[in-house]
Amino acid sequence: MKILLIEDEAELAEDIVHYLSDQDFLCEWAKDIGNARGKISQYDYDCILLDLSLPDGDGMEILNELKKLDKTEGVIVISAKENMAVKIESLRSGADDYLTKPFHLAELLARVQALIRRKNFNGSNLIRSAEIEIDLLKKTVAISDRTLILTKKEYELLLYLIGNQNRVLSKGAIAEHLSGDQADLLINHDFVYAHIKNLKRKLIDLGCGDYIKTIYGIGYRWQL
């Protein structure tokens, strides 16, 4: 198994390389984006550990380049912050997993192994929050193993809420997010009420807890 670690902190990188090598992985290290590009173009890796904060740019660039080549399978994104929005963006861009610093090396190993297992068992990209499981690849939502059928807007809304969990999203922000392009042109944002209500209803109908909280006068929040 060949692993590429893209990480600028030398000390951490060395630790990881050492640890994974001990576990019989063939682990290489790239310290920045330029370096990583060279290695990626030259070799095929079974797994790429990608730190997002790099000295010469945003690791997301690499991820997007890989996406164009349809080679995101096997990427684990490492980020300094537990940011649901970034996490979702990463996974939607095709990353296989997301890991927050600081982490135990054992945890990293577990993820890598899980990834390899998943690769062999035809896995997907999963977002989990409470009893909800969203599969970004299959575009399905499940609540304790039962499938929840959502419309496109409801699905986007749910992702947006969960992606900003515990943060309040204003009606206006949600409206813009859901309407794609002509955002500014929107005057009446009231249709958000309908989508919120319909989504709540479908969630409750499947026995899901009521995590969509209304903050009067401000907006909505996905509250765990």
Added chain:
Amino acid sequence: MKILLIEDEAELAEDIVHYLSDQDFLCEWAKDIGNARGKISQYDYDCILLDLSLPDGDGMEILNELKKLDKTEGVIVISAKENMAVKIESLRSGADDYLTKPFHLAELLARVQALIRRKNFNGSNLIRSAEIEIDLLKKTVAISDRTLILTKKEYELLLYLIGNQNRVLSKGAIAEHLSGDQADLLINHDFVYAHIKNLKRKLIDLGCGDYIKTIYGIGYRWQL
């Protein structure tokens, strides 16, 4: 029996060569595409074990070159991932079998032996999903032993759906897949409706379950 192993991981390669040699096969090793090309042009092999991820390119290149020479018989593709789409592509390109890493050497041996048996007994490449059985060599589709007669596009569509089972494929993606090259130039994708409908009809007429699900506003999915 002469076998060529195309594999970049030296340690694994050595194990395989050693194991197969013990079983009285004459096994040679090529560590990359360039190396493999040389050997293939020079000798005739009864069986080629081809790892897809190679340092100097995609193993699929080799497979396609072999196909042009009509020498794919005896190729077993080895891949790091159990990827239905790649598996189908490999088998369609003429490979005889597909093996996912990691595997036991005994398993490999069994495959090689099965391959040799097949060579003598004129076997086929089978893809199975639910009660459907597709023979990629004969290009036939059967539902519980009854033959399903499909047009070329219907056959391609079915393979594409099954190759991405449980994943949603957009109308656009399907259209591009079915029309080959001029992908982007396509404006009207509506002909996909017709093929979907016709395929569904033929499947149902043979008593096959309705696995082609419509995801409104998103696409279609082969759902088991």
Added chain:
DNA sequence: AGATGATTGTATCATTTTGAAAGAAATCTA
């Protein structure tokens, strides 16, 4: 060339989704 069948485009119909509107309910403010 003519016949046959496959493929694609067009037209029409059916269904689902969406957003707007409006009154009811809840919440806030003074």
Added chain:
DNA sequence: TAGATTTCTTTCAAAATGATACAATCATCT
């Protein structure tokens, strides 16, 4: 508590999407 504001809920028409039927084109075979 009254009145203002915000949110909820329902209803409905318009828009988007998909299914179906059919016609036109294209490819293939004899």
